[in-house]
Amino acid sequence: MPDLALLALIMVAMLAGYLLGRAEKKKKKEHFPEQPLSKEYFVGLNYLLNEQTDEAIETFIKALDLNNDTVDTYLALGSLFCRRGEVDKSIRVHQDLLARPSLTPLQSIRVQLELAKDYMTAGLFDRAEAMLVDLSRQNHEYRVDALQQLLRIYEREKEWPQAVEITESLRKLCGEDYAPRLAHLYCEIAEDKLRLNDRSGARKYIRAAYSRDKNCVRASLILGRMEMEEGRDRDAIKALQKVSYQDNRYVPLTLDMLETVCHRSDQQRALGSYLAKCLNEKPGTAIILAMTAQLMNSRGEVSAMDFLTGQLRRQPSLRGLNALMNIQLNYPSEPSLTSIKLLKEVTDQMLVSKPVYQCFSCGFAGKEMHWHCPGCHEWGTLAPVQGVEGE
C-alpha cells in the first residue's frame, strides 16, 4: 500500500524531528527532564499498523510539538493529503497550524502559502486570491511564490489585465524569463479587444507584446489577420512573413492567410519565392502543399504532381500522399483508379483521427491550436505535430 508507505515516512520524519528537537535542547544546556517518546506516538503507530490511517494522522497531529522541524513535517503531511486528493484534510492541517500562537511570522507565511494552494485545489479561488494578494504585497522571501500562485489563479480565470500586472512584477523581480509569457498575456488582451471590435486597443496590446518579446509569433498572426481584414495587404504579408524568422515551426499557421492575401493582390510570384525560401529553411508538408497548389494554378497538374512526388520521396507524409491522390483522382491518367480510391479512403480516415497540434512540454495533443496548453498550463508549448503523420 503506497499510502501507508508514505505515512510511515512521515512518521519517521516526526520521530527524527522529535529526537533532533531533544538533542537541540540538550545542546543548549537547557534543563529538561529526559522525555520518553510521547504516548501519542505509540498510539498513532498502533493505528498505522492496523491500517487505520485517518486515526493515525489525527493522533500524530495532536502529538506534534511545534518547532522548526515539525513545521516541515506538518507541511509534508499537508501536501501528502493534497496529493491523495483529500484537500479538506490538508486545509485542516494548515488551519490548525496557523492557529498556533508560537508560529514565527515567516513560518506563518509559508503555511498561508500552502493553505492558498489547498484553496486553489478545492476550487475556492476567491479565498486563495484574497490570501495571496495580501501575501504578495508584503516584503519577504516567499513573495515570488505568492506572486506565482496568484498568477496561476488569474490565468485560470482568464483575468488577463491582473495577470499582466503580476507578471510585470515577477519580471522585475526575476528577470526576462517572464517576457515571453507577458507577450502571450498581452496577446490575450489584444484578442479580447478585437472581440469587442476595439481595433486600436488591440493594436496597442500587440505593440506591448512585441515590446516584451520581439519574436512573439502570436502577435504577428493577430496583426497579420487584422491587416488582412482591414484590406492592408502589404502590411498583412509583412506581418505574416515575419513568422518565418521569429520561429519557422509556425509558418504553417500563416499559409492560408498568405495565400488569400497574395491571391487577391496578385502577388503569387512573390509568394512562390517566399515559400521556396521557407521550404529550404524548414521543409514541411504545409509548405509543400501550398507550393503544389501554386504550381497547379500557374503550370498545371503535371508540374504540380511531379513536384509533389519528388518532395514526397524526400519527405513522406500522410497529408502529402493524400494531396497527391487527390490530384490523380481529379486528373486521371492511369487505369489504376480503384486502388488509388482505396488508398485515399484509408488515408482520409487516418487523417480525421490524427491530432494536429501537440504540446512539447506535456504531450497534450488535439486538433485545435492553443497558446495556453490545457494540459500543463504552459504558454507557447503547442506546435504543429512533426513527422510522417504531421508536418
Ligand SMILES: [Zn+2]
Ligand atoms: Zn502542455
